[in-house]
Amino acid sequence: MELGIPQSFSRVLSSMCTEPHPAAREAAERFIATNPGDPGTYETVADLESTVVDRLGDITGLADPAGYVASGGTEANIQALRLARNRADTPDPNVVVPASGHFSFTKAADVLGVELRVAPLDGYTVSLEAVTELIDEDTVAVVGVAGSTEYGRVDPIPALADLVADAPGDPLLHVDAAWGGFVLPFTDHAWGFADAAVDTLTIDPHKMGQAVVPAGGLLAREESLLAELAVDTPYLESTSQITLTGTRSGAGVASAAAALDALWPEGYREQYETSQANAEWLAAELRSRGADVVSPTLPLVAADIGTETIDAVREAGWRLSRTEQGEARFVMQPHVTRETLRAFLADLDNLR
Amino acid sequence: MELGIPQSFSRVLSSMCTEPHPAAREAAERFIATNPGDPGTYETVADLESTVVDRLGDITGLADPAGYVASGGTEANIQALRLARNRADTPDPNVVVPASGHFSFTKAADVLGVELRVAPLDGYTVSLEAVTELIDEDTVAVVGVAGSTEYGRVDPIPALADLVADAPGDPLLHVDAAWGGFVLPFTDHAWGFADAAVDTLTIDPHKMGQAVVPAGGLLAREESLLAELAVDTPYLESTSQITLTGTRSGAGVASAAAALDALWPEGYREQYETSQANAEWLAAELRSRGADVVSPTLPLVAADIGTETIDAVREAGWRLSRTEQGEARFVMQPHVTRETLRAFLADLDNLR
Incomplete structure (x- = not known):
């Protein structure tokens, strides 16, 4: 029996869980x-x-x-x-x-x-x-x-x-x-x-x-x-x-x-600072592309990028969930790096 | 930080869980x-x-x-x-x-x-x-x-x-x-x-x-x-x-x-046969030592070996639980081998 390959975290923007330490x-x-x-x-x-x-x-x-x-x-x-x-x-x-x-x-x-x-x-x-x-x-x-x-x-x-x-x-x-x-x-x-x-x-x-x-x-x-x-x-x-x-x-x-x-505490502090900076950077990038963005108080970004765009990036392999209001939801877990976000934005720009 | 050593199963007679395959x-x-x-x-x-x-x-x-x-x-x-x-x-x-x-x-x-x-x-x-x-x-x-x-x-x-x-x-x-x-x-x-x-x-x-x-x-x-x-x-x-x-x-x-x-099915069948044979063997051994034993329909033995004896074998490192009636309870999980049971009985005989 082949168990298959577990989901890699490389394109997961939707999960509240992450790659364990x-x-x-x-x-x-x-x-x-x-x-x-x-x-x-x-x-x-x-x-x-x-x-x-x-x-x-x-x-x-x-x-x-x-x-x-x-x-x-x-x-x-x-x-x-x-x-x-x-x-x-x-x-x-x-x-x-x-x-x-x-x-x-x-x-x-x-x-x-x-x-x-x-x-x-x-x-x-x-x-x-x-x-x-x-x-x-x-x-x-x-x-x-x-x-x-x-x-x-x-x-x-x-x-x-x-x-x-x-x-x-x-x-x-x-x-x-x-x-x-x-x-x-x-x-x-x-x-x-x-x-x-x-x-x-x-x-x-x-x-x-x-x-x-x-x-x-x-x-x-x-x-x-x-x-x-x-x-x-x-x-x-x-x-x-x-x-x-x-x-x-x-x-x-x-x-x-x-x-x-x-x-605890320094590793978590560093992770928070990295994740929060990523959230703010992503929010600015999405705003510059015309999206309505809910300001990220904590490392979580919600942005209205349109239903068709969400479907298209999912089709391209990104795991992205949406809020009840229909915004795309990006959870800045530790596995979500700046490099990941750049790759996401590149795909987004190509697909729109 | 030292996490310590996880419990070895070698003396665990009380658990419904076991060493995973x-x-x-x-x-x-x-x-x-x-x-x-x-x-x-x-x-x-x-x-x-x-x-x-x-x-x-x-x-x-x-x-x-x-x-x-x-x-x-x-x-x-x-x-x-x-x-x-x-x-x-x-x-x-x-x-x-x-x-x-x-x-x-x-x-x-x-x-x-x-x-x-x-x-x-x-x-x-x-x-x-x-x-x-x-x-x-x-x-x-x-x-x-x-x-x-x-x-x-x-x-x-x-x-x-x-x-x-x-x-x-x-x-x-x-x-x-x-x-x-x-x-x-x-x-x-x-x-x-x-x-x-x-x-x-x-x-x-x-x-x-x-x-x-x-x-x-x-x-x-x-x-x-x-x-x-x-x-x-x-x-x-x-x-x-x-x-x-x-x-x-x-x-x-x-x-x-x-x-x-x-x-499934052959490995489980073999394990059942081994565990059931061990249960019946242990039941006979305990009976021969004068204990009241509840006949093991499935691979689980309950036997009245006395509260003091239970305490003594626990003291010697065995993990053994008891029923509400006070009998010792031996669960024949896959990790409980005949050799384990022989070692248990040897300790029991030394302690009584």
Whole structure:
């Protein structure tokens, strides 16, 4: 059997994932047959998971973080809403999520049986007025997005924290920094545990963190919040489990530990600066060709280059996705270099 | 930073996972940076996933299977109950699960907000009378276990199918063969789609299938059942997603494809025969030492060797878990050889 050739990253402009850091790849290969879901059996990787959580705490501004390495941002977002629902005492729970929220919140609402209240945007970030109107006594969580999937924008997290503090039902504030978490520390944005009364936060090492999939992250300010997720595990040597999945990948955990060790903070800072410069350069190049471009606050560019042009560059082998509004969406992951972008623009110019 | 040494499998008697097949490991390493959750971007691995699902259909007796490669048995079980709940039309759904069911069903019930009705056992398999009594018009799914986690026993799946056919609320029949699915085809048990009106089934390549974690499997008789799980994916090149997680591991998918190619059917048959012979040999050896042993129907031995003895062999470095009843539990995964078992018994004899 021929397995075929895995996708090369050379023409991938659409992915939130990237070529793993060499140390992350090497660690993943070493730990590929371990299972942090069974910590009594696989002790070494369970210890590595604690290390990863501590480092994610450093990145997000939390001294003594609770959390775990999830399968990805979707699991972390589902779990954050699940613990908020379980902690609350309402038969009719709802969550308020910005219209810019990732589709995993729609999935979470279906899975958990909670009502999804979608708050419209004011520009590219959530409207605080809309959030205020949507919150009621059955609101168990309010979500803020720190690095939106489509435009890389950051909701006003401190202002959302103020609304949550005044809310009647004592909801939690959850921040989705799945993609943004590894670039935001090098910006002026207020987004993490140190900036506001954030309760839970999603940050994925397998996106800008350069770890291998699956390595997502769920963090909580208080250990007691995660206790809402605990299920007994009768036959394991450990006694309870808070994760959504059972058996888990030691490769993801070990590679996250290796990537964080190699790159935090200076490597990530350099990558952010390179990616952000590339985003601004690409935005200027596209503008000079007459495209409407959404200014890249973080290393993600959305530009209206026309549906036919998107189809044509895809035909030429480029992986490019589009926003709901139809703009082309360029994610400046570490594998997207200036050279890649020059090659893309050359193809674009030839095709138009 | 020292990552430490991953757990060697040489003294692991407690795990449902195992040393991956060499072809599975090699495939995982090649596809470690791909994401089948984004099939528009990562086409090759998406194609491999279809191959895996087709092969899992061969193993479970389903000609044209619907399904996908999940993060593991927990996700597959959650998703099976989720689609059953979504398909049904009751505000107060319940599921009937044998007392021998994996703890993921407890987790699923919490996550999904469905009532868990636990059917007591008759010996080591579910009591059909109890199931009959627990089913009502709000029952959305009945679960049968094909290879229980603690004792490796198989519920009477055809009889459960008959109960489901007569049930008032049109529930689904879900079979959990997460661990058993790769050994049951070589036994006389009736357990799969060809044996009874099974609607959905969990079968994990990363357990007895010798693929790397994460490679679980959810199969459904009808594609329409999986449609209950679909969520729109606005920014991806694909348009909807049925998985519980979002970004997924291409390593798991590719390694499952490679393991199935290398081992189905003859390699798995040989492994089953070796593992089953080891189980029976170990059972006899433990009986000859005076232990009460639960006869191993599948390659899993439970034996009452005393709590102090369990603690002592753990102290000596053996990874051994226990059942809720306190018996030691020996899972005859491929890495557990006769030589391993002889070494274990030698330690046991020295320690007692």
